[in-house]
Amino acid sequence: MQGAQVIVLALPVFLLLIGIELLIGLRRGHNTYRLNDALNSLSLGILSQLAGVFSKLMTIGIYSLAFASFSLWQLPSDAPWVWLLALLLYDLCYYALHRAGHRCALFWAAHVVHHQSEDYNLSTALRQTASGWIAGWLFYVPMAVLGVPPLVFAVVALVDLLYQFWVHTQQIGKLGWFDRWFCSPSNHRAHHAVNERYLDRNYGGILIVWDRLFGTFVEEDDAEPCIYGTRSPLHSWNPLWANLQVYADLVRDSWQTRRWSDKLRVWVRPPGWRPADVEAQRPKPPFVLQQLRRYDPPASRATQALAVALFALLLAATTAFLWTAHSMGIVQQMLAAAAIAGGLWAIGLLSEGRPIVASAAVRS
Numbered sequence: 001m002q003g004a005q006v007i008v009l010a011l012p013v014f015l016l017l018i019g020i021e022l023l024i025g026l027r028r029g030h031n032t033y034r035l036n037d038a039l040n041s042l043s044l045g046i047l048s049q050l051a052g053v054f055s056k057l058m059t060i061g062i063y064s065l066a067f068a069s070f071s072l073w074q075l076p077s078d079a080p081w082v083w084l085l086a087l088l089l090y091d092l093c094y095y096a097l098h099r100a101g102h103r104c105a106l107f108w109a110a111h112v113v114h115h116q117s118e119d120y121n122l123s124t125a126l127r128q129t130a131s132g133w134i135a136g137w138l139f140y141v142p143m144a145v146l147g148v149p150p151l152v153f154a155v156v157a158l159v160d161l162l163y164q165f166w167v168h169t170q171q172i173g174k175l176g177w178f179d180r181w182f183c184s185p186s187n188h189r190a191h192h193a194v195n196e197r198y199l200d201r202n203y204g205g206i207l208i209v210w211d212r213l214f215g216t217f218v219e220e221d222d223a224e225p226c227i228y229g230t231r232s233p234l235h236s237w238n239p240l241w242a243n244l245q246v247y248a249d250l251v252r253d254s255w256q257t258r259r260w261s262d263k264l265r266v267w268v269r270p271p272g273w274r275p276a277d278v279e280a281q282r283p284k285p286p287f288v289l290q291q292l293r294r295y296d297p298p299a300s301r302a303t304q305a306l307a308v309a310l311f312a313l314l315l316a317a318t319t320a321f322l323w324t325a326h327s328m329g330i331v332q333q334m335l336a337a338a339a340i341a342g343g344l345w346a347i348g349l350l351s352e353g354r355p356i357v358a359s360a361a362v363r364s
Contacts, residue, residue: 077151
């Protein structure tokens with residue numbers, strides 16, 4: 001079974017749990033959902049899966065090539081200890097990639113998508129990048145060199161990803177001993193916060209032990225509630241722009257700076273770093289936590305209903321596409337993916353309260 005098909009089978013479970021979380025939040029008087037934000041997160045999840053149809057062949061291909069050419073030995077795929085070891089190795093490699101995603105601008109440009117939501121709920125878990133394949137594979141090559149078979153690698157990668165779904169909730173409090181060993185809702189809430197206390201902490205995927213070992217752990221403090229989002233807010237429901245925003249900023253800064261060394265540093269320095277000459281020309285206002293305002297443009301009930309209906313159609317189309325993509329030709333895949341992406345762009349316009357036809361007319 002293809003990885004995309006596993007996601008299709010898991011989708012009803014994801015949606016059911018999202019519905020349960022919504023009902024619990026409403027009953028407790030602590031609803032963490034907004035329709036526009038949730039639709040945007042789910043749209044970005046769809047885009048990520050569409051990109052995965054085209055990128056999985058490359059990433060698994062690179063891993064398989066490294067395994068065949070550079071592995072020190074080849075571990076047996078029928079031994080339980082190999083699977084457990086592979087899961088631990090994957091989680092450690094994920095920790096390294098995740099940490100790089102917050103400390104290196106190139107990797108942040110891909111990872112930022114997951115943090116752009118200013119809400120925190122189970123739909124946020126599905127808000128994934130469409131460009132992580134560009135360089136993320138680098139962090140998993142050591143597993144190939146150590147002899148983890150490609151099939152084992154692919155399965156534990158899926159397990160690690162699926163585990164992280166449930167930790168994206170505000171409806172589950174602290175879990176005592178579990179919080180000390182594993183990535184939990186409390187630990188991951190702190191990871192998503194932009195408060196200075198929590199910034200760039202708690203990178204673990206399944207285990208939080210890595211953060212405790214490498215000095216990046218912070219405990220969620222009830223006295224300082226988490227504020228979610230990014231320090232350079234997206235202020236858009238356009239899922240295509242969400243994936244391109246930081247790349248566009250990096251390209252602009254790299255082009256405009258005069259020093260050749262700075263043209264490279266833009267991509268490898270921590271997010272937010274800018275060459276002095278570019279900052280002098282186009283200064284960015286300092287980040288002030290108290291001035292953050294959630295992006296929430298008004299939209300009529302009719303527009304919201306149209307956005308929901310369109311999303312339902314696109315979700316059905318995506319499900320069919322992911323289930324059958326492996327049997328399609330590349331041109332057919334590209335046309336189907338482009339059509340779905342265009343529909344998701346239209347949902348973004350509707351969520352911003354802009355009629356699609358009017359917006360298209362203005363842009364033309």
